[in-house]
Amino acid sequence: xxxxxxxxxxxxxxxxxxxxxxxxxxxxxxxxxxxxxxxxxxxxxxxxxxxxxxxxxxxxxxxxxxxxxxxxxxxxxxxxxxxxxxxxxxxxxxxxxxxxxxxxxxxxxxxxxxxxxxxxxxxxxxxxxxxxxxxxxxxxxxxxxxxxxxxxxxxxxxxxxxxxxxxxxxxxxxxxxxxxxxxxxxxxxxxxxxxxxxxxxxxxxxxxxxxxxxxxxxxxxxxxxxxxxxxxxxxxxxxxxxxxxxxxxxxxxxxxxxxxxxxxxxxxxxxxxxxxxxxxxxxxxxxxxxxxxxxxxxxxxxxxxxxxxxxxxxxxxxx
Amino acid sequence: xxxxxxxxxxxxxxxxxxxxxxxxxxxxxxxxxxxxxxxxxxxxxxxxxxxxxxxxxxxxxxxxxxxxxxxxxxxxxxxxxxxxxxxxxxxxxxxxxxxxxxxxxxxxxxxxxxxxxxxxxxxxxxxxxxxxxxxxxxxxxxxxxxxxxxxxxxxxxxxxxxxxxxxxxxxxxxxxxxxxxxxxxxxxxxxxxxxxxxxxxxxxxxxxxxxxxxxxxxxxxxxxxxxxxxxxxxxxxxxxxxxxxxxxxxxxxxxxxxxxxxxxxxxxxxxxxxxxxxxxxxx
Numbered sequence: 177x178x179x180x181x182x183x184x185x186x187x188x189x190x191x192x193x194x195x196x197x198x199x200x201x202x203x204x205x206x207x208x209x210x211x212x213x214x215x216x217x218x219x220x221x222x223x224x225x226x227x228x229x230x231x232x233x234x235x236x237x238x239x240x241x242x243x244x245x246x247x248x249x250x251x252x253x254x255x256x257x258x259x260x261x262x263x264x265x266x267x268x269x270x271x272x273x274x275x276x277x278x279x280x281x282x283x284x285x286x287x288x289x290x291x292x293x294x295x296x297x298x299x300x301x302x303x304x305x306x307x308x309x310x311x312x313x314x315x316x317x318x319x320x321x322x323x324x325x326x327x328x329x330x331x332x333x334x335x336x337x338x339x340x341x342x343x344x345x346x347x348x349x350x351x352x353x354x355x356x357x358x359x360x361x362x363x364x365x366x367x368x369x370x371x372x373x374x375x376x377x378x379x380x381x382x383x384x385x386x387x388x389x390x391x392x393x394x395x396x397x398x399x400x401x402x403x404x405x406x407x408x409x410x411x412x413x414x415x416x417x418x419x420x421x422x423x424x425x426x427x428x429x430x431x432x433x434x435x436x437x438x439x440x441x442x443x444x445x446x447x448x449x450x451x452x453x454x455x456x457x458x459x460x461x462x463x464x465x466x467x468x469x470x471x472x473x474x475x476x477x478x479x480x481x482x483x484x485x486x487x488x489x490x491x492x493x494x495x
Numbered sequence: 496x497x498x499x500x501x502x503x504x505x506x507x508x509x510x511x512x513x514x515x516x517x518x519x520x521x522x523x524x525x526x527x528x529x530x531x532x533x534x535x536x537x538x539x540x541x542x543x544x545x546x547x548x549x550x551x552x553x554x555x556x557x558x559x560x561x562x563x564x565x566x567x568x569x570x571x572x573x574x575x576x577x578x579x580x581x582x583x584x585x586x587x588x589x590x591x592x593x594x595x596x597x598x599x600x601x602x603x604x605x606x607x608x609x610x611x612x613x614x615x616x617x618x619x620x621x622x623x624x625x626x627x628x629x630x631x632x633x634x635x636x637x638x639x640x641x642x643x644x645x646x647x648x649x650x651x652x653x654x655x656x657x658x659x660x661x662x663x664x665x666x667x668x669x670x671x672x673x674x675x676x677x678x679x680x681x682x683x684x685x686x687x688x689x690x691x692x693x694x695x696x697x698x699x700x701x702x703x704x705x706x707x708x709x710x711x712x713x714x715x716x717x718x719x720x721x722x723x724x725x726x727x728x729x730x731x732x733x734x735x736x737x738x739x740x741x742x743x744x745x746x747x748x749x750x751x752x753x754x755x756x757x758x759x760x761x762x763x764x765x766x767x768x769x770x771x772x773x774x775x776x777x778x
Binding site: 203204206207208209210211213214215216217218220221222224225226229230232239275286289290292293297301302303304305306308310313314315316317319320321323324330343362366369370372373419421422424426428430432433445448450452453458461462464466467468469472473476 | 510511513514518519521522523524525527528531565587588589590591592594596599600601602604607610611614616617618619620621622623624625626628629631645647648649679680681682684696705706708709710716727730731733734735742745746749750753754756757759760764767768771
């Protein structure tokens with residue numbers, strides 16, 4: 177089992193050189209016909225925009241006047257002269273660092289719980305736990321969340337009744353971001369489904385052998401489940417981190433569209449939207465987007481590098 | 496009952512008990528949404544009961560009138576048009592590209608495949624502004640084209656990847672014999688590979704629909720005229736008002752807007768859950 181396989185499928189065997197060459201020439205053009213929509217999209221809607229966005233990041237551009245070259249000024253302002261930028265970086269990092277581990281831990285716990293149920297119960301709960309993942313990205317649920325965590329909403333009420341007086345989370349700069357965190361955690365069903373599929377692929381023989389060697393439940397978890405599941409953990413981790421960096425709709429709704437209170441829910445993407453589309457600083461927003469791309473790239477590379485020491489691929493054993 | 500049988504019994508009911516309790520907590524926001532959508536205005540703040548004292552259906556009549564003079568049928572129709580266009584576009588263009596990557600030989604295949612996989616990690620925001628500039632130059636802002644056209648150009652690499660992975664798992668024999676019978680690649684794609692790939696195509700269609708239905712950022716950037724608004728954009732106008740007086744109609748509209756998602760969930764849950772699971776496991 178290998179996740180995130182990046183290699184192209186193996187080449188089909190060729191005939192003799194001359195025959196092969198003739199056949200290749202005959203067969204090349206249909207492939208490009210199949211690929212033409214994708215190639216057009218990749219060129220015009222991905223590569224070209226990436227280049228344009230890189231260029232714009234070195235300019236002052238408001239969509240109406242031609243872009244003015246300003247060199248590294250956008251980047252310098254961002255890194256040295258814009259506390260709101262750093263606030264947005266801090267908020268987003270806090271969100272990623274808290275929401276992703278919580279969500280994955282809950283997903284793994286739920287998957288292990290469901291694995292022990294009868295197949296009927298498992299199917300039912302798997303679907304039921306998955307449902308929030310479909311709804312969670314909607315504006316409707318974001319509005320529900322704002323109401324639930326607002327002053328007089330259910331969450332402060334319930335916490336107050338057991339003696340924890342938090343007041344409304346949405347209006348509290350220290351707590352507002354955690355309402356968004358909990359909305360992400362609520363959607364643990366998606367990674368849970370992937371974990372459950374991974375758990376079901378672990379051979380029961382391994383657990384049996386561990387039992388014979390006298391391993392208890394905890395030992396089996398550490399020595400069998402964790403290593404066998406590590407490729408799936410890795411896949412979920414990469415996926416969730418990349419998605420979390422880009423959270424937008426819930427932050428927009430919970431903060432009333434303005435990142436408030438006191439910029440405490442000014443997520444990176446929300447600030448990017450505000451700079452680019454509300455304040456018409458397209459160059460600044462483009463520079464922000466490129467730093468986001470670089471940040472995601474660096475985090476992904478670090479994850480892939482460290483994965484060699486903790487991700488265990490059974491089919492690569494002894495390599 | 497001795498300790499051993501007690502242990503066995505406990506092992507049986509404990510997971511069920513935890514699952515039931517978790518489910519109740521998870522479903523609470525949805526029950527709350529339904530209840531609040533039926534509450535009279537004076538009970539929203541004053542009453543601590545979850546369920547309303549009597550069902551206030553007028554919230555729904557208000558919601559059905561829509562927002563800023565645009566009826567909810569219009570909002571629904573607009574959203575369906577965008578989501579439907581996205582589904583057709585993604586299924587067609589992504590399966591075409593996937594067939595080439597999975598089955599055909601051509602120059603630069605490895606480079607193109609690697610590029611396609613790399614774009615899986617590309618944050619949308621990097622291309623958002625230039626795409627906006629392009630569509631603005633073409634005079635297509637405030638139309639549905641910027642929301643539908645990219646889907647016909649296979650820009651969502653996730654689905655190309657999903658279908659490639661699925662097609663790689665299909666047996667080659669049928670395609671080989673079709674070729675021996677004189678089928679060209681187009682015939683083979685259309686009559687053999689595409690029908691066999693149905694599960695992956697259905698997964699693509701469902702997720703495309705749901706993502707387009709839930710989308711907010713792109714819709715907000717491209718659509719301005721109220722009569723072109725989608726359900727999500729109509730709900731957005733509630734974001735600025737934090738008073739609880741509008742709760743009833745606002746959440747009635749929320750309920751209506753998530754109905755298609757709930758419906759999709761009940762009809763397609765097998766495909767949703769399986770599509771999700773295979774995307775992470777097949778290699």
